[in-house]
Amino acid sequence: MSFNNASGSNPNGSFTLMNLCGKVTFDGSNFNEWIRNIRMITRYEDKEYVLDKELKEIDETTATPQEIADFRAHERDATKVACIMMATMTAELQKSYEDFYPYEMHQDLMERYHQRARQERYEIICSMITTMMKDGESVTSHMQKMQRYVDRLLKLNVNFPEDLAIDIILHSLPSCYDQFRMTYHMNKEEVTLSKLQGLLKTAESGLKGKSVAITPTPNSTPVLAIGKSRGRKRKRSSKGTKARTLDGSSSSGTKKGFITPSSDPKEAECFYCHEKAYWKRNCPKYQQDVKDGKVKPNHAGTKKK
Structure with a gap:
């Protein structure tokens, strides 16, 4: 020729x-x-x-x-x-x-x-954008699958930018890679598909053996915060503590030890005479001292029925 x-x-x-x-x-x-x-x-x-x-x-x-x-x-x-x-x-x-x-x-x-090539191109792109990495799946296996889609599109003479392929792959990753996605988008360095695979393998090795409770992601932090608050006890207010302490004072003004209140009269301890089996308002000594004028009636510490 x-x-x-x-x-x-x-x-x-x-x-x-x-x-x-x-x-x-x-x-x-x-x-x-x-x-x-x-x-x-x-x-x-x-x-x-x-x-x-x-x-x-x-x-x-x-x-x-x-x-x-x-x-x-x-x-x-x-x-x-x-x-x-x-x-x-x-x-x-x-x-x-x-x-x-x-x-x-x-x-x-x-x-x-x-x-036929147009139909195949359509099917490949549909498969590529709907493929999501499953929990527990190897990131290497997932990347190889996505790379095959890209290679096939290039063989069909489709002008498929590598940046677009990377965006689709990042979208296909599960939520445990949210921190990786955030770091990638904040990084201004240009990354190829092969380099992306290496970075993902490093991220995968960092995720293995770590539970979410130990290494929370930014998205899981609110959930973990709620879980932790369930085990925390509410602090007693200083106002309430002070009131109980004052109620335990003697008529001479001497402070007594803190007495734990009880709803059962048989277990109750009188704030006035410190005897058990009744409250202050039912205390015989307190009632007699009030009657004799030795003390003034004080209802601040009495418990309403």
Whole structure:
């Protein structure tokens, strides 16, 4: 197979085109990449039009000389491009298209493989954005699964930025990686997919063997705070303690020890005489001293029934 040198001044032009021809071999799974390579070659040779324009037969007895010349030029170009396309296919595909001109070949391949590639691209993207890492799943296994999705999209000639892939992977992580996500977004350093996998493996090893109660995440802190408050006792108010202490004072003003109140009269201890079995208001000594005027009635410490 020979190629014309468009400029006529570069003897290595044909060799370069031959290298381009052998760069991509169409095997049924890489149609977009292959057809892009074919278009680049034919565009360089000014023969790309044969992919999009059908070669229609003419009646040379009635056609004008110009129409006959155009037809023969188109036929020559189509034959050369067909050879290029056939040479860059697998042997099985060559058998299917050996009698096709480039236009018919291109249309059939578009229908059979390009539409299939679009459907596959849609299914891969749907799977990728809905895949979530399960609890207990290895982060390495999860990353390998997501990497396969990315590799397949790239093979389908989808322009899929690595930053977008990283965002989708971060979204797929469980809640125990919330702190990792926060740190990642605060960090301004550029990260590749391979580096992200290393960082996630380090984070995973840090999470193993640690319970949430020992190493709480920011999101779990309020829950842990509520749990801890259940075991904390409420402090007695200083006001209430003071009142009980004053109630335990003797008539001479001497403070007595703190007496624990009781709702059972049999267990109660009188704040006045410190005898058991009754409260102060029922104390015989207190009632007699009040009657004799030795003490003034004091209801501050008495307990209402």
